[in-house]
Amino acid sequence: MLWAGNRHPERPLIFMSRTLQAIYHVRCDASSIEDRACAIAVEQSVEMPVEAIEDDGVLANIVGRVAGIEQKAGGSFEVRIALAVETVGQDPGQLINMLFGNSSIHDDVVLHDAEIPAELAAYFGGPRHGLHGLRQKAGVDARALTCSALKPQGLPAEQLAALAEKFAQGGVDYVKDDHGLADQAYSPFAARVAAIAPALRAVERATGRAAHYVPSLSGDLDSMRRQVAMARQAGIDSVMVAPMIAGLANFHRLVRENAGLAFFAHPALAGAAKIAPPLLIGKLFRLLGADAVVFPNHGGRFGYSADTCRRIARAALEDCAGMRASVPTPAGGMSLARVPEMLDFYGTDTMLLIGGALLAERERLVEATAAFVTAVERHGHG
Amino acid sequence: MLWAGNRHPERPLIFMSRTLQAIYHVRCDASSIEDRACAIAVEQSVEMPVEAIEDDGVLANIVGRVAGIEQKAGGSFEVRIALAVETVGQDPGQLINMLFGNSSIHDDVVLHDAEIPAELAAYFGGPRHGLHGLRQKAGVDARALTCSALKPQGLPAEQLAALAEKFAQGGVDYVKDDHGLADQAYSPFAARVAAIAPALRAVERATGRAAHYVPSLSGDLDSMRRQVAMARQAGIDSVMVAPMIAGLANFHRLVRENAGLAFFAHPALAGAAKIAPPLLIGKLFRLLGADAVVFPNHGGRFGYSADTCRRIARAALEDCAGMRASVPTPAGGMSLARVPEMLDFYGTDTMLLIGGALLAERERLVEATAAFVTAVERHGHG
Numbered sequence A, B: 001m002l003w004a005g006n007r008h009p010e011r012p013l014i015f016m017s018r019t020l021q022a023i024y025h026v027r028c029d030a031s032s033i034e035d036r037a038c039a040i041a042v043e044q045s046v047e048m049p050v051e052a053i054e055d056d057g058v059l060a061n062i063v064g065r066v067a068g069i070e071q072k073a074g075g076s077f078e079v080r081i082a083l084a085v086e087t088v089g090q091d092p093g094q095l096i097n098m099l100f101g102n103s104s105i106h107d108d109v110v111l112h113d114a115e116i117p118a119e120l121a122a123y124f125g126g127p128r129h130g131l132h133g134l135r136q137k138a139g140v141d142a143r144a145l146t147c148s149a150l151k152p153q154g155l156p157a158e159q160l161a162a163l164a165e166k167f168a169q170g171g172v173d174y175v176k177d178d179h180g181l182a183d184q185a186y187s188p189f190a191a192r193v194a195a196i197a198p199a200l201r202a203v204e205r206a207t208g209r210a211a212h213y214v215p216s217l218s219g220d221l222d223s224m225r226r227q228v229a230m231a232r233q234a235g236i237d238s239v240m241v242a243p244m245i246a247g248l249a250n251f252h253r254l255v256r257e258n259a260g261l262a263f264f265a266h267p268a269l270a271g272a273a274k275i276a277p278p279l280l281i282g283k284l285f286r287l288l289g290a291d292a293v294v295f296p297n298h299g300g301r302f303g304y305s306a307d308t309c310r311r312i313a314r315a316a317l318e319d320c321a322g323m324r325a326s327v328p329t330p331a332g333g334m335s336l337a338r339v340p341e342m343l344d345f346y347g348t349d350t351m352l353l354i355g356g357a358l359l360a361e362r363e364r365l366v367e368a369t370a371a372f373v374t375a376v377e378r379h380g381h382g
Helices: A033-043 A056-061 A090-099 A117-126 A130-140 A156-169 A189-207 A221-233 A250-257 A277-287 A304-315 A336-346 A362-378 B033-043 B056-061 B092-100 B118-124 B132-137 B157-170 B189-207 B221-233 B248-259 B277-287 B306-317 B336-346 B362-378
Strands: A019-027 A063-072 A076-084 A107-116 A145-151 A174-177 A213-214 A238-241 A263-264 A292-296 A327-331 A352-353 B019-027 B066-073 B075-084 B107-114 B146-148 B174-177 B210-214 B240-242 B262-265 B290-295 B327-331 B349-352
Touching: A019 A033, A019 A090, A033 A063, A033 A076, A076 A352, A090 A107, A090 A250, A107 A277, A117 A277, A117 B240, A130 A145, A130 A263, A130 A327, A145 A156, A145 A362, A145 B240, A156 A174, A156 A189, A156 A362, A174 A189, A174 A238, A189 A213, A189 A221, A189 B262, A189 B290, A221 A238, A221 A250, A221 B221, A221 B248, A250 A263, A250 B221, A277 A292, A277 A304, A277 B019, A277 B092, A292 A304, A327 A336, A336 A362, A352 B066, A362 B132, B019 B033, B019 B066, B019 B092, B033 B066, B033 B075, B092 B107, B092 B248, B107 B221, B118 B277, B132 B262, B132 B327, B146 B157, B146 B362, B157 B174, B157 B189, B157 B362, B174 B240, B174 B262, B189 B210, B189 B221, B210 B240, B221 B240, B221 B248, B248 B262, B277 B290, B277 B306, B290 B306, B306 B327, B306 B336, B306 B349, B336 B349, B336 B362
Parallel strands: A145 A174, A145 A352, A174 A213, A238 A263, A263 A292, A292 A327, A327 A352, B146 B174, B146 B349, B174 B210, B240 B262, B262 B290, B290 B327, B327 B349
Antiparallel strands: A019 A076, A019 A107, A063 A076, B019 B075, B019 B107, B066 B075
16 A cells, blocks of 8 residues: 545645655554654644645645655555755754654554655765774774673773773774763873873884774763863774764764764663664664664674564665765674674674674683684685 | 562672662563563663673672563553762753663653652752742732634734734734744744844833744754844743754753743653653653643643643642643644533643644634633633
8 A cells, every 4th residue: 555645725835845754654554654654744844733834835845745655565555744954954963853853752653664865964974984994994905893881891901991992902893982981080081081091102112903992971061072082182083972872963972073982872761662763773873873783692691683674784785875885793602602693694894793702711812803804714715 | 579689799789879660561471571671671771781891889889770670451560770960960961861862762651740850950950930930920819811813824923023013912922933834934033032032022101911923943052052142132021942853951051051941841842652651741851941842632632631631730830859840832723612511620730832733713813812811811710
């Protein structure tokens, strides 16, 4: 069933020339879906009774339009709503507000996808480094990238630095903070940077190979800026942000004003089921400048299906408005044993992130990390 | 069934002295709930295998503890996790990260409630004006407050100002922007402030009664600060923020640096079903300084039950750590006819917000607004 039209024949059928399309999955009876789709179009645009709008320009250009309704397997419907691109301005916060602000509160609606008009994609611009840039920083040609994580929170900066040193000795490309490491008294951001950056440089001098520290930014925009300044001063070239906690507009502001920094996006607070992960993590985080997108791999501690993970990776990598690719970074309870299977699944345009399983090796951490790195390097050459 | 204990007998049973308690509702088999609860405690704290942690201090103080498991009607479980307050620092972003960062991605878990330790409550401080302050600004003694909304987006600032003028002539206390009004080209923030503030002052000179304009802030923290500066310059004393879009830390930063401003919190992007609305809207938005909390009333366009709405209002108003009360502001498809019933339900410690139903009266907008105001004033007097 495909339906496209206009419920208000008295309204002119002039579609806005440039639209943002929001695609929702809606649980609904077939008999009510047309009304429900119109209600979503209104909720996500003018948020008032259409018959109370006197202005022809608003009726013609601003009121959301139902651009299609399609029945899906399982009794839900895919509803396309066309929204005027003018409603977004150039604000990433307003982008998510237009796509899902009030409708997020309706429990029959999931934001499934969005079609971003070329002018918005060009403005936000996507990753500043992306897959190619992160490989270049790591001095890697075509293989998958490797990453591990510093934890647990609660350790002082010096102990985290000792772990970072071992990861680097094992040859990992990137060492990121656990997303629980914020600016707590037991290992303040400044102390982490001061301890970890020189520890990694010492390993680089000894081995000739650099591991890149990716500290996690936290707090409000001022606080994240102070942290960026400290990181840059210490020669760090990559940072991590959780865009849903920081606010999308603040994440994007940092990307815009730090073209030299690579950004890892963490999915904390990204929720489940309400915004489809391929859209939020693969498409929107990339759009706003994430060079790598961390997400829970299937078969780990989280419930994403293999299909969801494949669609996240595809959204991060596929050709889109000339943007650089963002590196799909599956994680969340991964182990050395899964490396070959993950590389078969994701290919080499990926970054594998193994944290806890390496840390569990304790005094064998360097060797376990080296085995992880070797498994990634040798895959496909064996 | 009540369960409290420690799955790892080798770990010392010294509970952290000061804890933040997160309370989850978890869909789970009875046979797996203990494991699931422990997994959540680990996910929300150290996020790594506990047996890989060597540091006694981390084991004793930082690893989350299952403080209780209780079976609920319908086969789900209420799980209490005690988290060390040190993990939060003083960052509202890290507070929500510790409460729900990674667990938001698990679709069997809802964040149901949280017990905020007194020191965090004292630091964040809650509303700077609250119920009493918003009544005082409006020159109102004990009755419920009234509010309406400027929309649709797409109108130029002058037309929005003409609507604001009519709301003010009708005697409403607060006139807020629709949350869709951001900084779009068709009515930039600066133009709205420049048109609406003097329009309301002119009505005040004519009638002796002030309506307060509550413009909606948008964008990153820099942009919201510029908007606050414009608003203050124009003599505006209240603003609206959508904390889940702005980022909780940025919302709270604005509250801290603008003690003279009252803050309305809008629920956009607050989602459905994953964080219980009484916690997010009633408790956390209030904790971080919301003077009024807007939420969808039962029986309107959104699916919140009467019980959910009652619990939001209670969380916003109840005695809590010496904080001021935040004004429960039910909205979302309300009408004049519902005023008596809403006041019976919420009492007078509330603000009624009616937007679209008044705007639908078009040329009778002043009279309809006056009827709304009169209905609120007269309620309980006869």
